[in-house]
Amino acid sequence: xxxxSYTTGSRDNANRNLEGSKTLMASHFLRALFxxxxxxxxxxxxxxxxxRIRRAAYASMAYSAGTRRAWSRxxxxxxxxxxxxxxxxxxxxxxxxxxxxxxxxxxxRKLVPGGPGMDYCKLLEETADYIRCLTTQVRLMQTVxxxxxx
Amino acid sequence: MSSRRSRISEEExxxxxxxxxxxLPEARRRGTSRAxxxxxxxxxxxxxxxxxxxxxxxxxxxxxxxxxxxxxxAQAEIIRSLFRP
Numbered sequence: 001x002x003x004x005s006y007t008t009g010s011r012d013n014a015n016r017n018l019e020g021s022k023t024l025m026a027s028h029f030l031r032a033l034f035x036x037x038x039x040x041x042x043x044x045x046x047x048x049x050x051x052r053i054r055r056a057a058y059a060s061m062a063y064s065a066g067t068r069r070a071w072s073r074x075x076x077x078x079x080x081x082x083x084x085x086x087x088x089x090x091x092x093x094x095x096x097x098x099x100x101x102x103x104x105x106x107x108x109r110k111l112v113p114g115g116p117g118m119d120y121c122k123l124l125e126e127t128a129d130y131i132r133c134l135t136t137q138v139r140l141m142q143t144v145x146x147x148x149x150x
Numbered sequence: 151m152s153s154r155r156s157r158i159s160e161e162e163x164x165x166x167x168x169x170x171x172x173x174l175p176e177a178r179r180r181g182t183s184r185a186x187x188x189x190x191x192x193x194x195x196x197x198x199x200x201x202x203x204x205x206x207x208x209x210x211x212x213x214x215x216x217x218x219x220x221x222x223x224a225q226a227e228i229i230r231s232l233f234r235p
Contacts, residue, residue, distance in 0.1 A: 026232050034225070037216050046213055053216075054209040087202045104191035111198045121159070124166035127194060131173045134201045140232075141208040147231040148215050148224050 025064035025133075026140055032056035033144070058085055061137045070122065071130045074114030087111055163187075170194055 036052045059079055065072035078085060088110035105123065109115030112127050167187055171179060178193045 030228065033212070033216070034222075040216065046217065049216065050209050050213040053212050054206060057205050057209060088199070102188060102191065104188055104195060107195045108191060108198075111195055111202075121163060121166065124163065124170060127198075128166070128169050128173055131170075131194075131198065131201070134198070134205070135173075138201060138204050138208065141205070141212065143231055144228055145208065145211060145215065147228045148212075148219065150227070 021064035021066075022136055022140075025060045025136060028060035028063050029056055029137075029140060030144070032060065055079070055085065057137055057141060060140075061133050065129070065133055069126060069129055070118060071113040071115075071126045072133075074117075078113065089115075 033053065033056065036049060036056065040049050058075060062072045062075040062079060067073050067076070088107070101120065105120060108123060108127060109118070112118075112123065112130050114126065115123060118126060167190055171190055174190075174193055174197055178197055
């Protein structure tokens with residue numbers, strides 16, 4: 001079964017930025033995968049390799065969006081500080097709920113990188129972009145898997 | 151005057167919410183009409199969690215596959231499939 005190419009499917013203007021960064025995402029992720037493969041020995045654990053792959057996934061997402069987005073800036077900060085990537089985040093400081101926040105908005109803040117620092121409007125905007133990027137990354141990983149297993 | 155301003159940002163929020171709704175997969179869009187922002191946010195959270203889980207799951211599977219195969223030989227195939235029209 002022919003799998004849909006992961007670079008097609010841009011439907012509206014909002015996706016235009018994404019098209020160029022898809023290539024960036026793919027090349028970053030692939031380079032990371034090959035590096036992980038080469039530096040993986042028979043003694044290195046499955047869990048370690050899995051952790052590195054997962055980290056590479058979020059890294060390629062963050063680098064493809066660069067500093068243009070609040071969520072990607074937050075993610076880049078986390079990656080550079082080598083902090084654990086955990087979603088939903090356990091907010092260590094008591095995060096002050098924003099004005100007009102519903103329970104769901106608070107839940108959403110924990111799921112989007114940089115969420116706690118955003119007002120409601122910004123949160124909705126950033127969430128949309130983050131979802132677009134995540135789905136692209138997931139499709140990328142599926143494509144890689146399909147082509148490895150074929 | 152302040153009511154006019156809040157009406158404008160209500161429109162803005164409605165637009166942002168509808169954009170979010172369009173990003174949800176078909177199955178999750180049911181019941182998330184414009185009137186129920188709460189339902190829409192709930193579905194968005196649920197969708198985000200499932201996307202995070204997919205990244206985890208695909209990392210698992212990629213890790214397994216990389217253990218048993220030679221990626222150098224698969225390189226060309228991977229790159230080709232990414233840019234197939």
